[in-house]
Amino acid sequence: MTAMQWFFSFLKKYRMKLIIALFLVTCTSALAIVNPYISGIIVDDVIKKGNRNLLGELIILLISTTVIRSVLRYIYLYIFETSSQGMLYTMRDHVYRRLLHQDFNFYNKNRTGDLMSRQTGDMDAIRHFVAYVIYSIYENSLLFLFALIMIFTVDFRLALCMIAVMPITVFITYKQLTAIKPAFHKIRQQFSSLNTFVQENVSGNRVVKAFAKEDYEISKFNKENDAYRDSELNAAAIWKKYVPIFEFLSSSLTFILYLVGGIMVIKGYITIGKLVTVSGYLWMLNNPLRMAGWLANDYQRFVTSVEKIYSTINIEPNIKEPKNAVEKKKLNGEVEFRHVSYLADDDVILTDINFKVSPGQTVGIIGATGSGKSTLMNLLCRFYDVTDGEILIDGINVKNMDLYSLRDSIGMAMQDVFLFSDTIEGNIAYGKPNCSFEEVKAAAKIANADEFIMETQDGYDTIVGERGMGLSGGQKQRISLARALLKDPSIVILDDTTSAVDMETEFQIQNELNSLSTSRTVFLIAHRISSIKDADLILVVDDGKIIESGNHQSLIDKNGYYATVFNHQYGEFNQMKNRRQKGGTK
Numbered sequence: 001m002t003a004m005q006w007f008f009s010f011l012k013k014y015r016m017k018l019i020i021a022l023f024l025v026t027c028t029s030a031l032a033i034v035n036p037y038i039s040g041i042i043v044d045d046v047i048k049k050g051n052r053n054l055l056g057e058l059i060i061l062l063i064s065t066t067v068i069r070s071v072l073r074y075i076y077l078y079i080f081e082t083s084s085q086g087m088l089y090t091m092r093d094h095v096y097r098r099l100l101h102q103d104f105n106f107y108n109k110n111r112t113g114d115l116m117s118r119q120t121g122d123m124d125a126i127r128h129f130v131a132y133v134i135y136s137i138y139e140n141s142l143l144f145l146f147a148l149i150m151i152f153t154v155d156f157r158l159a160l161c162m163i164a165v166m167p168i169t170v171f172i173t174y175k176q177l178t179a180i181k182p183a184f185h186k187i188r189q190q191f192s193s194l195n196t197f198v199q200e201n202v203s204g205n206r207v208v209k210a211f212a213k214e215d216y217e218i219s220k221f222n223k224e225n226d227a228y229r230d231s232e233l234n235a236a237a238i239w240k241k242y243v244p245i246f247e248f249l250s251s252s253l254t255f256i257l258y259l260v261g262g263i264m265v266i267k268g269y270i271t272i273g274k275l276v277t278v279s280g281y282l283w284m285l286n287n288p289l290r291m292a293g294w295l296a297n298d299y300q301r302f303v304t305s306v307e308k309i310y311s312t313i314n315i316e317p318n319i320k321e322p323k324n325a326v327e328k329k330k331l332n333g334e335v336e337f338r339h340v341s342y343l344a345d346d347d348v349i350l351t352d353i354n355f356k357v358s359p360g361q362t363v364g365i366i367g368a369t370g371s372g373k374s375t376l377m378n379l380l381c382r383f384y385d386v387t388d389g390e391i392l393i394d395g396i397n398v399k400n401m402d403l404y405s406l407r408d409s410i411g412m413a414m415q416d417v418f419l420f421s422d423t424i425e426g427n428i429a430y431g432k433p434n435c436s437f438e439e440v441k442a443a444a445k446i447a448n449a450d451e452f453i454m455e456t457q458d459g460y461d462t463i464v465g466e467r468g469m470g471l472s473g474g475q476k477q478r479i480s481l482a483r484a485l486l487k488d489p490s491i492v493i494l495d496d497t498t499s500a501v502d503m504e505t506e507f508q509i510q511n512e513l514n515s516l517s518t519s520r521t522v523f524l525i526a527h528r529i530s531s532i533k534d535a536d537l538i539l540v541v542d543d544g545k546i547i548e549s550g551n552h553q554s555l556i557d558k559n560g561y562y563a564t565v566f567n568h569q570y571g572e573f574n575q576m577k578n579r580r581q582k583g584g585t586k
C-alpha cells in the first residue's frame with residue numbers, strides 16, 4: 001500500500017458525504033455564472049433597449065441566486081469540516097494504536113518529539129487538506145471551466161485569447177510543486193527536531209537546573225529555533241517567487257479582456273452587455289490563477305505529512321502476535337531458558353543462557369552493570385526476541401504464546417520507574433483497574449508503601465507523575481512494586497526495584513514477598529547480595545553469560561565471583577543483621 005492509498009482508505013467512510021458535498025460545490029459553481037449573465041441582460045435589454053419591466057424580475061433572480069449559493073456553500077463547508085474531523089479522529093486513533101503496538105526497538109530508534117509531531121502538526125496538514133484544499137481545487141477548477149464555457153458562448157475568439165494563459169499557468173504550477181517539495185520535507189524535519197528538543201528539555205528540566213545549564217540550553221534551543229525559522233523562510237522564498245507570476249497571469253486576463261473585448265465592441269462584434277457579462281466572469285478566471293500557488297503549497301504540505309506519518313507507522317514490529325497462539329488462562333510459572341543468545345545490531349548481549357525454574361521458586365540475578373540482567377527479563381516478556389535458543393514458560397515457547405496473556409501473567413517493576421499523572425491509587429491499580437481499594441491497599445502494604453502514602457496530603461488520592469507531587473526514588477519504586485504485585489501475576493520480575501530503599505525497608509519488603517503465596521515465580525535483579533541471598537536459585541551474570549549458578553551457600557563454597565562480591569558487602573550486611581537483632585525489625 002502506498003502512503004496515498006493509506007490516506008484514501010480513511011476517506012472511504014465519508015465517500016458518500018464527500019460526493020454530496022462536491023455535488024453542492026458543482027451547483028454553487030454553476031450558479032456563479034448566473035449573475036454576470038443577468039448583468040449583461042440588464043445592460044443590453046433594460047438599460048439600452050429600455051425594457052424596464054424586466055428589471056424587478058432580474059434583480060429578484062440575482063438575489064435568489066446569491067441566497068441559494070450562500071446556503072449551499074454553508075452546507076458543503078459544514079460537510080467538509082465534519083468529514084475532515086471525523087476522518088482525522090479515525091486516523092489519529094489508528095496511528096496511536098500502531099504506535100502502541102510497536103516494540104521496544106521502535107521506541108529505541110524513534111524520538112518522542114518526532115512521534116508527537118506525527119500526531120499534531122502532520123495531522124493538522126491532513127485535516128486542512130480534507131476540510132479546505134480538496135473543495136478549493138475542485139471549486140476553482142469548475143469556476144474556471146464554467147467561466148470559459150460562458151465566454152465561448154459569447155465569442156470564441158475572445159475565449160481563445162483568454163485561454164492562452166492556461167498552458168503557462170499549468171507549467172508554472174508544476175514548477176512550483178517540484179521546487180517546494182524538498183523545502184516542505186525540510187520544514188517537517190525541523191519541526192520534529194524542535195519538538196524533540198523542547199520535549200526533552202521540559203522532561204529533563206531537573207537535570208538542566210541541577211547543572212545550571214539554562215543558558216546553554218537556551219542557546220541550543222535558539223539554534224533549533226533558527227533552523228526551523230530558516231526552513232520556513234526557505235520555503236517561503238521559493239513560493240514567493242511564484243506569487244508575482246500568478247498575480248501577473250491573473251491580471252493579464254483583465255488586460256486581454258479589455259483590449260480584445262474593447263476592440264470587439266468598437267468593431268460591433270459583441271455588444272457592451274456581452275462585455276459586461278464577460279467582465280463578470282473575470283473573477284472566476286482570476287481567482288483560480290491567484291489561488292493556484294497557494295493550493296499547490298497546501299497540497300505539497302499535505303503530501304509530505306501523509307508520507308511522514310505513513311513511513312512512521314508502516315514499520316512492522318519485530319515482535320508480533322503468533323499465528324495460532326497458545327492461550328493459557330493461568331500460568332504455573334515454570335520458566336526455562338534453553339541455549340538463549342541475543343544479539344542487538346550485531347552486538348552480542350547474551351550468550352548461551354541455560355537455566356530452569358520451578359513454579360513458586362525465587363531466582364536472584366546478580367552481576368556487573370551492563371552484564372545483561374535486564375535483557376534476560378526483557379526476553380522473557382518478549383520485549384525483544386531471542387536470536388538463538390528458546391524461552392519456555394510452562395513448557396511453551398514464549399514466541400508461541402498469546403502476547404497479551406503472556407505479559408498479563410507477568411508483573412514487572414522496571415528499573416526506570418514511570419508513574420502516570422494520576423492518583424497513587426490509579427497508578428497502583430494500573431494493571432487491574434477494576435480492583436477494590438482494599439486490594440490496592442494490600443499491595444501497597446506488601447511493597448511497604450502504605451505508611452508513606454497515608455502521610456501524603458490526600459493519601460491514595462494524591463496526584464503523582466508529571467503534574468503531581470514529587471516522590472523520592474524509593475517511594476516511586478515502592479509504588480511500582482505495588483503496581484506489579486496487584487496484578488496477581490504468576491511471574492514477578494523485580495528489576496532493581498529496591499535499589500533506592502534503605503536496607504531496613506528492603507528487608508521488610510523481602511519478608512512480605514516471602515510470605516506471599518508460593519505459587520509465584522519471582523525474579524529478583526539486584527546489586528545487593530542481601531536482596532537475593534535467600535533465593536532458591538542465584539544466577540551470576542557477567543558479560544552476557546551465566547558464570548555461576550546455585551543457591552547462596554553453594555556459591556559461597558565455590559569461592560568465585562559471587563563469594564568475592566559477598567565478602568565485599570558482607571560487613572555491611574552483618575552490621576544490618578546485628579542492628580535488627582538488637583532492635584527488632586524497625
Ligand SMILES: Nc1ncnc2c1ncn2[C@@H]1O[C@H](COP(=O)(O)OP(=O)(O)OP(=O)(O)O)[C@@H](O)[C@H]1O
Pocket residue numbers: 108344345347349367368369370371372373374375376384415
Ligand atoms: N536492544 C538493545 N540494543 C542495543 N543494546 C542493547 C539492547 N539491549 C541491551 N543492550 C545492551 O546490552 C547490555 C546489557 O544491558 P542490560 O540492561 O541487560 O544490563 P544490566 O545487567 O541490566 O545492567 P544494569 O545493572 O546497569 O541495569 C548493555 O550494554 C546495553 O547497552
